[in-house]
Amino acid sequence: MDSQGKSSPDLVHGNNYIPDIVIGRLPVYLRTLKLLASEGKEVASSQELGERLGISSAQIRKDLSHFGEFGKQGTGYNVAYLCDQLEKILQVDCVWPVILVGAGYLGHALASYNGFENRGFRIVGVFDSDANKIGSELDGIPVSSISEIGQKVRQYGCQIAIIAVPTMAAQSVANLLIEAGIKSILCYAPITLSVPAQVRVEYIDPVIHFQHMTFYLEKGCIEE
Incomplete structure (x- = not known):
């Protein structure tokens, strides 16, 4: 599960x-x-x-x-x-090229994380739909328009992508990624994506983990 x-x-x-x-x-x-x-x-x-x-x-x-x-x-x-x-x-005896969609605070943290490459992964492209972010850089990686995702996927042969966008944009981003040829998605948005059977999605939602933990804790929350 x-x-x-x-x-x-x-x-x-x-x-x-x-x-x-x-x-x-x-x-x-x-x-x-x-x-x-x-x-x-x-x-x-x-x-x-x-x-x-x-x-x-x-x-x-x-x-x-x-x-x-x-x-x-x-x-x-x-x-x-x-x-x-x-x-x-695990097929991490090489370095997998990864693209990141979302250049906000979370995307910035992910692009700056130095623990990817020495464990088999390298972010090769960052994408966003915000004109104010396009053309800037995240940890030395240029932020491109999401319209250029397909080009970058073909250039690097990417099969893996990270979604770090707001919930309401996550499904449309996933659709773009899948159309471009992405086979595996790491999704930080709190949503269950609808994807073809051959596409694998892993989810990271901290709130779900918090809720799992609070089940085992004694009642100590702030009553609303």
């Missing part, structure tokens, strides 16, 4: 059917392994990974077994090797 409550299809890898929830944990494993590598760790056990992530070691071993054998019982995983293999599985 994604943050909008929609089920994601499972993946067929070789002859294995892999639940989408397993795919969702792989980037978390990769991030943790990268941290271990930065700490100078050369070998890590599934138990150590599990303790850091709050996931059982058995679950980690089961998840990784969908893709092959990466370690030996009693010796753990070679951190560098497992990082390399997970990057290949």
